[in-house]
Amino acid sequence: MAAGIRTSRNGSDVAVVGGGLVGLAVALGIQEKGQQVTIYDEGDIAFRASRGNFGLVWVQGKGDSYPAYANLSRLSARLWGDMAASLEESTGIDLQLSQKGGLFVCLSESELSQRANMLDQMAANHSEGYPFEVLDHQQLKEMVPEIGPEVAGATWGPEDGHVNPLYLMRALLKRFTSLGGKLINSAAINSVQPINGQFHLHSADGRYVSDKVVLAAGLGNKKLASMVGIEAPIFPNRGQVLIAERVKHFLDYPTGHVRQTAEGTIQCGDSKEDVGFDSGTTTDVIADIARRAVTMFPLLKDVRLIRSWGALRIMTPDGHPIYQQSEEFPGAFLVTCHSGVTLAAAHAGPIADWIAEGNPDPVLNLEKFHANRFQV
Amino acid sequence: MPTDSRFNRLPVSEKGLVSICIEGQTITALEGESVAAAVLQAGVRPSRTTPVTDSGRAPFCMMGVCFDCLMEIDGKPNTQACMTEVRDGMVVNIQRGARQVLGDDL
Amino acid sequence: MNSNQFDLAIIGAGPAGMSAASTAAKQGLKVLLLDEQPRPGGQIYRNIGSPALKDRQILGPDYYYGEKLLTAFSGAGVTYLHGATVWEVTTDNILYVSVKGESRRFEFNKLLIATGAQERPSPFPGWTLPGVMTCGAAQILLKTSGLTPPGPIVIAGSGPLLLLISCQLIRAGIKIDAILDTTPGKNYRSALPEFLGALKGWRFVLKGMRMLSEIRKAGIQQLSGVTGLSADQDESGNLSAVTYYDNKGHQQTLSCSSLLVHQGVIPNSQLTRSLGLAHVWDEVQKCWKPELNKWGQSSHPDILVAGDSAGIGGALAAELQGKLAVFEIVRQRDAGSATSGNNEIEQEKAIQELQQQLVIRPFLDRLYSPAEEFMSPPDETIVCRCEEVTAGEIRSLANDGCRGPNQTKAFCRAGMGPCQGRQCGTTVSSLLASELKASPAQVGYYNIRAPIKPLTLGELATIGNADSNC
Ligand SMILES: Cc1cc2nc3c(=O)[nH]c(=O)nc-3n(C[C@H](O)[C@H](O)[C@H](O)COP(=O)(O)OP(=O)(O)OC[C@H]3O[C@@H](n4cnc5c(N)ncnc54)[C@H](O)[C@@H]3O)c2cc1C
Ligand code: FES
Numbered sequence: 001m002a003a004g005i006r007t008s009r010n011g012s013d014v015a016v017v018g019g020g021l022v023g024l025a026v027a028l029g030i031q032e033k034g035q036q037v038t039i040y041d042e043g044d045i046a047f048r049a050s051r052g053n054f055g056l057v058w059v060q061g062k063g064d065s066y067p068a069y070a071n072l073s074r075l076s077a078r079l080w081g082d083m084a085a086s087l088e089e090s091t092g093i094d095l096q097l098s099q100k101g102g103l104f105v106c107l108s109e110s111e112l113s114q115r116a117n118m119l120d121q122m123a124a125n126h127s128e129g130y131p132f133e134v135l136d137h138q139q140l141k142e143m144v145p146e147i148g149p150e151v152a153g154a155t156w157g158p159e160d161g162h163v164n165p166l167y168l169m170r171a172l173l174k175r176f177t178s179l180g181g182k183l184i185n186s187a188a189i190n191s192v193q194p195i196n197g198q199f200h201l202h203s204a205d206g207r208y209v210s211d212k213v214v215l216a217a218g219l220g221n222k223k224l225a226s227m228v229g230i231e232a233p234i235f236p237n238r239g240q241v242l243i244a245e246r247v248k249h250f251l252d253y254p255t256g257h258v259r260q261t262a263e264g265t266i267q268c269g270d271s272k273e274d275v276g277f278d279s280g281t282t283t284d285v286i287a288d289i290a291r292r293a294v295t296m297f298p299l300l301k302d303v304r305l306i307r308s309w310g311a312l313r314i315m316t317p318d319g320h321p322i323y324q325q326s327e328e329f330p331g332a333f334l335v336t337c338h339s340g341v342t343l344a345a346a347h348a349g350p351i352a353d354w355i356a357e358g359n360p361d362p363v364l365n366l367e368k369f370h371a372n373r374f375q376v
Numbered sequence: 377m378p379t380d381s382r383f384n385r386l387p388v389s390e391k392g393l394v395s396i397c398i399e400g401q402t403i404t405a406l407e408g409e410s411v412a413a414a415v416l417q418a419g420v421r422p423s424r425t426t427p428v429t430d431s432g433r434a435p436f437c438m439m440g441v442c443f444d445c446l447m448e449i450d451g452k453p454n455t456q457a458c459m460t461e462v463r464d465g466m467v468v469n470i471q472r473g474a475r476q477v478l479g480d481d482l
Numbered sequence: 483m484n485s486n487q488f489d490l491a492i493i494g495a496g497p498a499g500m501s502a503a504s505t506a507a508k509q510g511l512k513v514l515l516l517d518e519q520p521r522p523g524g525q526i527y528r529n530i531g532s533p534a535l536k537d538r539q540i541l542g543p544d545y546y547y548g549e550k551l552l553t554a555f556s557g558a559g560v561t562y563l564h565g566a567t568v569w570e571v572t573t574d575n576i577l578y579v580s581v582k583g584e585s586r587r588f589e590f591n592k593l594l595i596a597t598g599a600q601e602r603p604s605p606f607p608g609w610t611l612p613g614v615m616t617c618g619a620a621q622i623l624l625k626t627s628g629l630t631p632p633g634p635i636v637i638a639g640s641g642p643l644l645l646l647i648s649c650q651l652i653r654a655g656i657k658i659d660a661i662l663d664t665t666p667g668k669n670y671r672s673a674l675p676e677f678l679g680a681l682k683g684w685r686f687v688l689k690g691m692r693m694l695s696e697i698r699k700a701g702i703q704q705l706s707g708v709t710g711l712s713a714d715q716d717e718s719g720n721l722s723a724v725t726y727y728d729n730k731g732h733q734q735t736l737s738c739s740s741l742l743v744h745q746g747v748i749p750n751s752q753l754t755r756s757l758g759l760a761h762v763w764d765e766v767q768k769c770w771k772p773e774l775n776k777w778g779q780s781s782h783p784d785i786l787v788a789g790d791s792a793g794i795g796g797a798l799a800a801e802l803q804g805k806l807a808v809f810e811i812v813r814q815r816d817a818g819s820a821t822s823g824n825n826e827i828e829q830e831k832a833i834q835e836l837q838q839q840l841v842i843r844p845f846l847d848r849l850y851s852p853a854e855e856f857m858s859p860p861d862e863t864i865v866c867r868c869e870e871v872t873a874g875e876i877r878s879l880a881n882d883g884c885r886g887p888n889q890t891k892a893f894c895r896a897g898m899g900p901c902q903g904r905q906c907g908t909t910v911s912s913l914l915a916s917e918l919k920a921s922p923a924q925v926g927y928y929n930i931r932a933p934i935k936p937l938t939l940g941e942l943a944t945i946g947n948a949d950s951n952c
Contacts, residue, residue: 044886044926051892146477170893174882185885244939245454245900246427246474263895264427264474268939280758281931283570283578287945294943299477301940304454306900308931380632381613381720381739386654387536388628406627408520408532413627421612421720428870432719434612436867438619439525440518440935441600441750443900444610444867454900461520 012038012182014355015201015210017189017224020050021165021340022347023216024172029352030214031181038208039176040201043186049218050340052279052311054241054269055165055261056254057097057342060104060132060157064118067125068368069320072346075363077159079345084163090178093171095163096262102160103135103144104256105151105296112152119155132157146250148298154255162254164262165341172348184208189217192227194329199228212331214355218314221336229328233374234336236312238278239270240285242293243307244300251297258293258300266303268293272313279310313338316374323351323369334371382419394464405462412438412445412458415468423447423457427474446471453478487589488514488561490811491577493568493753494596496524497548497797498789500555502594502804507558509812509825514588515560516579518567518935522555523548524598524789525618526797534628540653541625544797551801569933571757575784578945580937585945592784592811596804597750599790602769603905604639604745604856605863605873608713613721617647617744630656631740636724638662638711639744641850645693647742652700660736661697662708662726664745666853673848680845683838705729709855713741745852748908749791755930757782763923766847767794768857769908770927776833777810778803786810794847799839802832857912865913866906868899876910880917886926887911900936903928 016027019041031037059077063069077099084097106112116134123130133156140154141147177183187203192213194200199213215224225232246264258268271285286308294301314336316322321337333355337343346364354360392407398418405414412435415423422432424446435445438458445457449468453475457468490506492499495517503515523530527548538546555562563581570578577588601616608614617637623629630651635658637648644661651658680687697704707729714735716722723737748769751761760773760781771793778786786807789800809829816822859865861874871894879890887910890896896910897903911922918925933942 044884044888051888166892177882183883185883242939243898245936247477248474250477266939283572283576283932284946286932287942290939290942290945294939301943302452302478302938303475304900304936304938305933305942306902306936307898308933309929310931383623383629383631386540386624386628386630388534389532389536391532391534406534408529409534409627413623413629416623416631417627417629419632423612426868426870428868431610431870432612433610433867434615436610436615436619437601438615438622439600441901441904442867446900459518 012036012210014038014212014214015040015199015208016214016216017192017201018215018217018220019173019183019185020048020216020218021169021172021344022218022335022337023214024169024176025340025344025347026214026216026335026352026355027181028172028176028179029348030356031176031179033352033356035356036180037176038182038184038210040184040187040189040203040208042188049311049313049338050169051166052239052241052309053165053341054239054267055162055259055341056102056256057099057161057163058102058339059159059342060102060155061115061118061122062339062342063320064122066318066320066368068365070122070126070130072321072364073339073342074159075350076343076346077161079349080161083345083348087171087175091171091174093167093174095167095171097161097163099159099161100253101156101158102162102254102256103140103154103156105140105147105154107151107292107295109152112155115155131159144251144253146297146299148295150295160254162259163341168341168344172344189224192224192332194228194332197331199332212333212355214333214335216335218336219312221314221334225334228326228332230324230326230332230334230371231375232322232334232336232371233317235315236276237315237338238273238310238312240273240281240289240308240310241267241269242286242289242305243267244303244305247303250299255296257289258296265306266300279312281308281310318373321369322371323366324371380419381421383416385417394462394466396462396464396466396468398468399470407462409462410438410458411447411449411460411462411466411468414462415447415457420470422470424471425473430473451478486587488512488591490514490592490594490808491516491588491590492594492596493517494524494598494789494791495519495522495562495564496596496598496789496800497526497551498598498800498804499524499594499596500551500804501801502596502788502808503560503562504555504558505805505808506811507560509808511808511811513560514590515562516566516568517564520565522552522562522564525622527551528622528625534626535624537654540650542650545625567935567937568753569935569937571753573757573782580941583938583941585937585941587945590784592786594804594807595753595785595787595791596789596800597753597791599747599794600750600904602745602748602852603909604743604852605859605865605909606711606713606856607860607863608715608721609743610864610867611713611715611719611721613739614713614741614743617643617742618747620742621647621650624650624654630654631742633657633740634659634736634738635740635742636660636662636736636738637742638664638708638724638726640665640852641744641746642690642846643747644744645690645697648702649693649696652696652702658700658702659738660703660705662711662724663704663706664708664711664853664856665706665850667707669849669851672851673845676845676848680842683842686842709853711855745856746850747790747794749793751791752902752904752930752934754780754787754791755927756932756934757785759785761927763921764793765921766844766851768852768912769794778807779810795840795843799836802836802839805832806836857909858916859909865909866896866899868901868905869895871896871906873913876913877917880914884914885918887914887928888926890914891928897928902936903930
């Protein structure tokens with residue numbers, strides 16, 4: 001980029017606000033291009049989807065009525081293997097990525113046929129094909145013998161997988177800092193001011209200047225985006241997740257509601273609740289989640305729940321990401337989505353390239369992710 | 377080199393006795409005492425191995441906070457031995473690493 | 483009021499819970515008392531209803547004092563559930579408790595948390611080896627089973643319980659091979675200014691001196707100023723010896739079959755934390771405790787805390803706090819009515835007695851403040867027993883930018899195992915604090931959420947089902 005004239009010693013080429021999965025992935029991608037990136041993040045307690053999510057690298061059904069999003073998810077899933085390998089090589093952290101396919105288990109016939117219809121529709125919209133299979137109870141049982149008698153069947157997506165999202169974060173951070181990227185913790189950015197083609201970021205105890213700013217502050221984006229001339233309709237949607245004790249390996253594939261992690265723990269989720277900024281847990285919801293889990297896999301009945309938590313998804317009205325450069329203040333970018341695990345490889349790759357160098361890869365279909373789609 | 381790992385019983389007040397089987401060895405325990413106590417008296421050490429590195433552990437806190445006394449009690453894996461009372465005929469085994477899933481077979 | 487509704491639910495049947503229960507019943511409250519142990523008594527009066535030991539000299543009168551409390555509470559008409567593990571309390575006055583694998587739901591007007599203390603996790607290299615156990619655990623084995631650990635026995639650490647268990651074993655005729663006192667020398671200096679105040683609690687001072695002389699008379703090797711404690715293992719992975727530096731800085735090794743360790747006790751704050759109650763870091767007691775007024779009222783209007791879970795004060799203080807909390811509940815109930823003020827005299831008396839009980843604390847807390855090596859142990863020490871995470875890993879995460887225990891938990895699993903952080907929480911906070919040159923208050927603590935104790939998915943799945951009583 002054109003030599004950044006730094007007006008402050010705290011300055012950097014690119015400031016990324018938010019050190020969650022989205023911020024870290026984008027920041028790493030830009031830092032890898034040789035630009036100096038600084039991430040500004042909050043302290044130990046914050047609303048952090050990155051720490052509370054379910055760990056799926058998921059394609060099946062994503063963007064069912066929005067091909068651009070479906071394509072982006074598939075692209076990212078395809079880039080994931082390389083990203084995981086290179087992160088493991090450079091950091092020594094095994095992300096526990098497994099992309100052997102995933103199941104969406106349906107308890108009733110109507111749930112199953114609805115889902116099958118949805119996937120049929122997607123296949124019709126994707127001329128290059130959209131792989132999936134519908135499995136009835138018997139077919140599913142052959143694949144996963146532990147399935148319960150009340151289960152109707154499942155849909156199978158060969159491109160789905162799962163990963164340890166916490167190790168993903170740790171590896172992204174480690175790689176980022178090893179390349180010279182800077183992380184400023186405990187610095188909630190309260191405002192972003194565009195001044196003479198640069199951006200001034202203010203926190204309670206500092207002011208930072210950069211040539212570009214990437215807003216990846218999750219739920220914090222709504223407020224910050226408006227300061228750089230972007231209207232971002234973002235709202236929280238709570239998910240509760242349960243983690244049960246380590247058990248010997250029995251489940252080969254992730255499912256939309258239950259997965260066994262590489263450590264052997266059982267993760268069950270996830271609810272979708274519109275409760276505002278409350279990341280707590282509620283007894284009724286965790287009981288519902290447990291009910292679904294033991295119906296899917298009755299052998300989980302005597303397995304003990306160790307922890308539960310609530311986390312807030314970062315939602316938009318249509319559920320799809322927003323990727324946008326401010327027209328009013330070029331150099332300011334908004335990056336926000338609710339599937340930061342799945343999309344991590346896209347964020348660290350083509351999205352970061354676009355921010356660092358301009359000229360988005362046409363395959364991204366970036367114009368489809370502009371927030372002006374919400375202005376009807 | 378210390379060899380005996382068995383806890384010793386002081387003179388106790390009149391209490392009922394129960395028989396339990398720990399790792400195939402039948403021992404007599406006091407009615408109302410915990411499985412962990414019986415296991416310590418039997419000298420079974422370690423009483424579990426960890427799912428992380430397979431290292432040996434034994435009851436540590438005896439008050440339900442450390443979870444190092446997890447054992448397989450009457451077929452139920454990962455049960456806190458210090459919080460479970462002995463019962464005549466009980467079968468207790470070392471918890472080796474991660475537990476099995478059993479579900480309805482219980 | 484239906485059978486699942488209570489004026490007062492009390493969690494914990496130790497001295498605080500038992501005295502609160504009988505006081506409340508006398509005041510006409512409908513009381514529910516829950517405890518996960520199979521018998522009432524709490525930690526100090528464990529098994530007091532059917533003591534195991536024939537010889538009452540061994541545990542001494544302080545233990546059997548509990549019989550009085552038990553009698554008072556047994557006749558009081560309280561609904562008491564034992565083997566009852568509370569796994570969730572909500573801020574809208576509902577609690578869920580697991581009894582024999584089945585969950586029940588209760589509603590309460592007021593809740594008294596009297597869940598007591600746990601021993602401070604005191605990590606040192608080798609503390610996970612079979613053969614190492616806490617002094618409290620050894621004492622529980624005496625109380626419930628009349629069992630004593632196999633010799634050679636070494637006792638190591640600091641605090642009143644260390645002396646007490648030593649004396650109890652001596653009285654039982656058990657040989658203790660050595661007592662390694664890790665109380666830092668500087669504590670004697672910092673405690674000294676509190677000594678005059680402590681003399682007002684002369685009964686305690688006397689008790690302490692009697693214990694010390696009992697140990698001396700037994701001719702037990704007692705070393706002060708011990709540092710660098712570590713436990714060694716034999717080829718089968720069990721404890722074989724303890725290694726330490728004596729107060730001259732010479733490394734010594736003692737072979738042993740049992741190593742009993744202790745570094746004081748800290749409030750059991752899992753429940754108070756899960757409720758989101760305000761907590762403060764007590765720099766002298768080096769632990770977290772809920773923020774309370776003098777009646778034990780927490781930041782939630784319907785939740786009170788008494789006994790050691792409110793801050794460490796000992797059994798007699800707990801008993802008084804339990805009473806005071808009930809007086810406060812009754813005062814709130816009667817405010818403005820004709821009966822208001824009925825308990826004032828008794829209440830005033832309890833407050834004075836409580837002050838008398840607590841007069842020794844500033845001295846004890848300073849004297850027995852844990853040595854730095856247990857708050858911030860050497861790198862190779864396992865701090866999270868469940869997930870086997872070392873102090874070195876926590877330190878390196880601090881250097882990589884982690885600012886608090888929830889971040890380190892996410893990155894290395896410390897605090898994610900079945901003990902739910904009980905054995906590593908304070909250590910991780912203080913490790914991070916020392917690494918980041920901050921106080922534990924700034925660093926914070928794990929977010930604690932339901933379930934407070936693990937429960938099966940199958941049991942959880944019954945909640946809200948039409949055919950369950952939940
Ligand atoms: C229950 C649940 C399950 C999920 N499951 C999956 C899944 O299976 N697969 C998948 O791909 N995705 C999943 N996700 C989504 C994924 O976790 C998120 O997409 C991703 O974490 C979002 O990353 P983020 O960086 O935008 O947001 P966050 O992780 O929330 O990070 C935002 C960061 O910004 C910081 N911040 C906010 N405001 C400011 C400010 N003013 N100044 C400085 N810093 C600020 C915050 O402290 C935080 O660190 C799930 C989410 C939830 C809630
Ligand atoms: S010995 Fe600690 S939980 Fe049982």
